[in-house]
Amino acid sequence: MMDPMATTTARLLQLLGLLQAQAVWTGEDLADRLGVTTRSVRRDVDRLRELGYPVQSSRGTGGGYQLGAGRALPPLLLDQEEAVAVAVCLRLAAGGTVAGVGEAALRTMAKLDQVMPAAIRAHVTAVQEATVAIDYQGTTVDSDALLALARAVREHHQARFDYIARDGAASYRRVEPYRLIATGRRWYLMAFDLDRDDWRSFRLDRMTEVRGSTFGFTPREAPDAEAYIRRSMHSGWEYEATVRLHCPVAEVDEYVARWGTLRAVDDAHCDLQVGSQNLDAMAWWLLRLPHDFEVLDNDELVAAYARLATRTAALAGNAVG
Structure with missing residues (x-):
């Protein structure tokens, strides 16, 4: 019983x-x-x-x-798996992309260490000692802006902010915020833009004067947040191309991840759509894929490979034997 x-x-x-x-x-x-x-x-x-x-x-x-918001955080009850998960996440946050969180994460790790039982502390220490964090230079966002938007999403309140677009144009935005998406390099907000009467995605590092409002809203039928942000990330590139890879989708999916869109052609081939602001950077990135491919629709990319081939051949000819 x-x-x-x-x-x-x-x-x-x-x-x-x-x-x-x-x-x-x-x-x-x-x-x-x-x-x-x-x-x-x-x-x-x-x-x-x-x-x-x-x-x-x-x-x-x-x-x-x-x-409501309290003055102090009440005691937390964590089992072994939860304590390890929290400690690992705090370690990652200490070197993350949210401004000001690193120091707070370190302070929290120290406090957590003081109250954990010896057995759980030993498991956390083992995980930390076995983990190596490589510094990754993602785009930093303001923690206050992130929290303000998260509260607005949770409470279904409109948000306001000033925004600098990719072309440098400045604007004031009123939105219904729906989801925050972290891609590893950047944070995005998917929201319904009230003045443009359409869905939009916004990079948090391009926002200033972010604030929630007291104006509530009834949630609309929204597109899938992850799929929408993926499409937004790959639209508006100066250079776009489709290449046909000589392999099935499953063999290259982990290499592509969020950097492009894959579509199966048959059991032995798939098409990859990619975009970039830099043609040579796109060419080099595609070369890192572990399978052969052919460019289907971008002559400029083909010309870039010709330049790279000439340069590579010259370097190989000058190699010291």
């Missing part, structure tokens, strides 16, 4: 997770998700408040329970 205290603790953690996942919950919705009565929900909310979690409640249309 399960310990009633353990059942209550598990339900409190589930309730906390629900409050963190959505801006506002009605008591009836929470009771339905937890499989309890609304009276039990009220008791559990009171317990969370006693533990230091600032759960707010309001009546009327649009009212319900909401997790």
Whole structure:
């Protein structure tokens, strides 16, 4: 028979997770998700408040329970796998692309180390000692802007910011923010642009004066965020090309990743669409793929390979034997 205290603790953690996942919950919705009565929900909310979690409640249309911002972070209960996952993520964040997060991540790692049991600390230490982080120069974004947009996405509030486009044009944007996407090198926002009445993608490093608003919105039917950002990243290039690779898609997919679009032709060939602002950089990047290919639709790229071949042959002829 399960310990009633353990059942209550598990339900409190589930309730906390629900409050963190959505801006506002009605008591009836929470009771339905937890499989309890609304009276039990009220008791559990009171317990969370006693533990230091600032759960707010309001009546009327649009009212319900909401997790507010607290002055201090209440105690966290982490099992072994969760503690290791947090420690590894903090280590990566210490060298990441969000401005100001590196130092905060290091401070958090130090605090986490102080409260972890010896057995879990040993597992975390083993992972950290076995991991080598190579400095990667991604584009840094402002942490305050990232948090403001994340809150706006979560609470379905409009956002405002000044934006510098790729061509240097400056504009003021009012948007309904839907998703934040991290590609490794850059952060993007997928949003509905209210003044242009269409979906747009925005690079966070080109934003300034980012702020949320109190104007709420009803979510629209949105395109798939990952697919939309992929298309946006590969549109507007100065140079675009399609090459036919002499291999099936599965053998080259991990090399291409987000840098191009693959399409199977048959069991032994696939087409790759790529774009770049620099023709020679595109040529060199394609050469790193582990399979032969032919250029289908870009004579300038073919000419670039001719220049590279001449240069390479000259270097090989001058090699010291």
